[in-house]
Amino acid sequence: MIIKPMIRNNICINSHPAGCARMVRNQIDYVKTSLAGGKDPAGAKAAAPAGSPGFALIIGCSTGYGLASRIAAAFGYGAATVGVSFEKAASAAKPGTPGWYNNRAFGAQAAGAGLPAKTLDGDAFSVEMKEAAKTAIRELAAETGLNAQVDLVVYSLASPVRIDPRDGVMYRSVIKPIGSAYSGRTIDMMTGKSVVVTAEPASEEEIAHTIKVMGGEDWELWIEALEKDGILSPAARTVAYTYLGPELSWAVYKNGTIGRAKQDLERAARDINLRFSRSGFPRRRAWISVNKALVTRASAVIPIIPLYVSCLFRVMKDMKLHEGCIEQIVRLYAERLYTAEGAEDPAGVSVDSEGRIRIDDWEMREDVQRKTVELMEQVTDENIFEITDAAGFKHDFLEAHGFDVPGIDYEADVDPSGI
Numbered sequence: 001m002i003i004k005p006m007i008r009n010n011i012c013i014n015s016h017p018a019g020c021a022r023m024v025r026n027q028i029d030y031v032k033t034s035l036a037g038g039k040d041p042a043g044a045k046a047a048a049p050a051g052s053p054g055f056a057l058i059i060g061c062s063t064g065y066g067l068a069s070r071i072a073a074a075f076g077y078g079a080a081t082v083g084v085s086f087e088k089a090a091s092a093a094k095p096g097t098p099g100w101y102n103n104r105a106f107g108a109q110a111a112g113a114g115l116p117a118k119t120l121d122g123d124a125f126s127v128e129m130k131e132a133a134k135t136a137i138r139e140l141a142a143e144t145g146l147n148a149q150v151d152l153v154v155y156s157l158a159s160p161v162r163i164d165p166r167d168g169v170m171y172r173s174v175i176k177p178i179g180s181a182y183s184g185r186t187i188d189m190m191t192g193k194s195v196v197v198t199a200e201p202a203s204e205e206e207i208a209h210t211i212k213v214m215g216g217e218d219w220e221l222w223i224e225a226l227e228k229d230g231i232l233s234p235a236a237r238t239v240a241y242t243y244l245g246p247e248l249s250w251a252v253y254k255n256g257t258i259g260r261a262k263q264d265l266e267r268a269a270r271d272i273n274l275r276f277s278r279s280g281f282p283r284r285r286a287w288i289s290v291n292k293a294l295v296t297r298a299s300a301v302i303p304i305i306p307l308y309v310s311c312l313f314r315v316m317k318d319m320k321l322h323e324g325c326i327e328q329i330v331r332l333y334a335e336r337l338y339t340a341e342g343a344e345d346p347a348g349v350s351v352d353s354e355g356r357i358r359i360d361d362w363e364m365r366e367d368v369q370r371k372t373v374e375l376m377e378q379v380t381d382e383n384i385f386e387i388t389d390a391a392g393f394k395h396d397f398l399e400a401h402g403f404d405v406p407g408i409d410y411e412a413d414v415d416p417s418g419i
Contacts, residue, residue, distance in 0.1 A: 054078075058154045070106065081116075158296070215267075
């Protein structure tokens with residue numbers, strides 16, 4: 001079939017297999033050049049800095065930062081990887097989710113490069129998936145002669161719902177302000193037309209549900225399950241991702257339901273580190289990495305974010321500071337987690353006053369923020385595509401679903417069940 005993007009209310013409801021596969025290969029190519037120094041995975045592993053991951057578990061491996069984390073660990077350091085995600089498979093009549101194609105593309109590229117990898121599809125919140133992941137780690141270790149212990153655990157889940165395995169209750173997250181309604185200008189990224197969107201305040205139940213889904217409880221359960229069965233290496237590192245952003249977005253983000261959940265994620269990092277210190281493994285460490293604003297499948301529907309990101313992208317591209325997911329994760333690994341100072345000793349990893357890794361540092365520079373706000377004040381429906389990077393926002397949104405990827409013939413007939 002010929003597959004074209006289907007957009008409903010700033011949400012893309014389909015994906016393109018060839019575009020997703022090319023996007024994955026593009027990220028791999030970047031990692032090979034920037035992190036592996038042009039070496040193949042075997043050479044990258046031999047040249048990897050001391051303390052870099054040899055075996056990584058990526059929870060939420062199929063898109064965005066999770067996918068980039070897996071690609072960088074595998075093709076940058078030659079690591080074996082186990083990935084977990086929950087995706088909808090394609091059929092002969094209907095495309096699968098972007099993550100389903102991304103996982104297949106990664107698996108094919110890893111196999112061709114001789115990189116050990118297993119991908120599990122299912123509910124990462126469940127006890128059963130945690131057991132399945134431990135089994136996959138043991139199996140991959142047995143097949144390759146590796147120790148059945150992971151050096152890196154990346155927690156990068158993005159799900160609207162969670163079933164608590166302890167009581168079977170389903171919780172649903174919401175993106176809402178807290179305390180009072182919020183009205184903000186946003187844009188339809190397909191047309192560039194701006195509208196004022198109002199979000200009603202969340203109820204106490206909605207706040208609690210969002211924390212349950214997007215907070216740190218499940219991250220803690222994963223670490224507990226891995227530690228209990230000896231799956232963590234003595235110097236294992238774990239990282240989860242968050243976003244803070246500028247004050248202009250705080251009403252709907254940092255101070256809203258998402259922000260409350262992210263506060264709980266930071267609480268979980270502190271508790272995991274306390275757990276590590278009490279268990280007698282001083283080289284184990286958990287971090288929160290604060291990452292920059294990027295276009296995700298969800299960001300297009302959060303009030304003010306499309307407008308802010310469109311202006312931010314123009315400023316950062318003009319200043320040669322712009323990064324996508326893969327560039328951010330390469331910098332996280334190369335300049336934070338696995339530097340000469342931090343690879344062996346977790347105390348050598350650069351953090352802020354709250355103990356967080358900051359790779360949003362370029363976004364939050366004073367000059368970048370000042371120019372972004374100035375640009376936002378100048379935007380009209382008539383000039384938005386001229387003075388902002390709304391076109392880049394639109395491209396990134398489509399690319400996340402396998403569309404608008406250079407080199408792909410979107411008029412060609414493709415089999416949705418293949419890559």
